[in-house]
Amino acid sequence: MSLTRGLVLDVANQSGGAMPSIVTLHDWSRFGNDGAMTNVTWAQLASTGLWYPVYNGTTSIVNCGTNVSLAITDAITIEAWVYAVTLGEGLAGRIVAKNDVADYAYLPISADNSIGIYFNSTQYKSNAGIFVLGTWQYFVVTFDRFLATNQIKHYKNGVAIGTNIRAAAIPTSANALSIGNRVATGRTFDGNLPLLRLYNYALSPAQIRARYHSTRWLFGSPT
DSSP, X not given: OOHHHHEEEEBOOEESSSXXXXXXXXXXXTTOOOXXXXXXXXXXXXXXXXXXXXXXXXXXXXXXXXXXXXXXXXXXXXXXXXXXXXXXXXXXXXXXXXXTTSSEEEEEETTTTEEEEEETTEEEEOOTTOOOTTSOEEEEEEEETTSSSOOEEEEETTEEEEEXXXXXXXXXXXXXXXXXXXXXXXXXXXXXXXXXXXXXXOOOHHHXXXXXXXXXXXXXXXX
């Protein structure tokens, strides 16, 4: 499957040039799930010129709407470069969420510094000690309910860091998908979230390694 065709969200990134819009976060997927930005600013890496969105930990949010393409049920990949200043509001700032009470959400977990995905309020987390503050990290989580075992897989910097088992589909609702917050009650992320991507299938380990190595130079090539 083409990586591009499987994308349902591919938020804007820009290296060099003028600062991007603070009104609309552009989605480069074929579905056009542009996000309305509230209290999100931009900063730029001096070394590579990459512009990245900054979430303030209290009021920042990007609302990407309720397009049916975001109502994912059988398989998903969430991919993000993450730089967290703190763990965010309530020590659980959402990287991306379609309301974890009835859909899916991806976030750091304060209890043991893991990172996890929620499906309908059920938590599936990586190994402990993975989520580190104050550094650029590349995280990916995949789910495919048709796999025989280990349907949920976690990765950091292109390397597998844990697995979980779940057989059920992802519940769906009419909730909007948000970046950096949870629309329903607020769990605001505190830090930077460039190059966020969502896919409607599970990327393979080889595809994840390739994605990491094709983008890590933008962040000083972390190992």
